[in-house]
Amino acid sequence: CERTLVAVKPDGVQRRLVGDVIKRFERRGFKLVGMKLLQANEGLLAEHYHELRRKPFYPALIHYMTSGPVVAMVWEGYNVVRTSRAMVGDTDSAEAKPGTIRGDFSIHVSRNVVHASDSVETAQREISLWFHSNELVEWDCCDYSNTYQL
Numbered sequence: 017c018e019r020t021l022v023a024v025k026p027d028g029v030q031r032r033l034v035g036d037v038i039k040r041f042e043r044r045g046f047k048l049v050g051m052k053l054l055q056a057n058e059g060l061l062a063e064h065y066h067e068l069r070r071k072p073f074y075p076a077l078i079h080y081m082t083s084g085p086v087v088a089m090v091w092e093g094y095n096v097v098r099t100s101r102a103m104v105g106d107t108d109s110a111e112a113k114p115g116t117i118r119g120d121f122s123i124h125v126s127r128n129v130v131h132a133s134d135s136v137e138t139a140q141r142e143i144s145l146w147f148h149s150n151e152l153v154e155w156d157c158c159d160y161s162n163t164y165q166l
């Protein structure tokens with residue numbers, strides 16, 4: 017089943033938005049299979065944001081992401097990568113639609129509250145970067161037949 021990495025960034029943790037973010041994924045019907053609070057180090061973030069290393073905002077991004085703890089989560093379900101990106105909203109908070117996490121809780125791209133993997137391949141890479149396999153839990157949701165056609 018498809019999985020994605022979602023993280024509440026340091027601004028989201030500081031602003032006590034962790035519960036709001038989790039609530040949206042739970043209510044949509046996705047299954048939480050991994051979660052931890054951690055202080056990310058520069059090495060982890062350098063790998064995570066490898067593709068952005070030459071961008072002018074990269075130093076500010078690493079500073080922001082190491083400024084406090086993040087809550088990293090793995091969510092599982094049908095089409096979860098694409099649906100999560102839709103729930104999170106546009107990268108630039110100023111463009112993010114109301115109803116999305118960024119569109120409801122943020123104003124500026126530099127403090128946009130959450131991360132979500134942008135493709136299935138990226139998700140696999142990011143999940144193995146942030147989690148050991150023994151930190152992910154396989155379990156059955158009791159409401160499966162009300163969330164999916166059997």
Ligand code: GDP
Nearest residue numbers: 068073076077106107125126127128131132134
């Ligand atoms: P995402 O996948 O929607 O998070 O966007 P990207 O992968 O393109 O960028 C990663 C993160 O870098 C974004 O979520 C922002 O926190 C940050 N970022 C992206 N573009 C900018 C920018 O132009 N300025 C600043 N300060 N941060 C940016």
Ligand code: MG
Nearest residue numbers: 131132133134
């Ligand atoms: Mg990205």
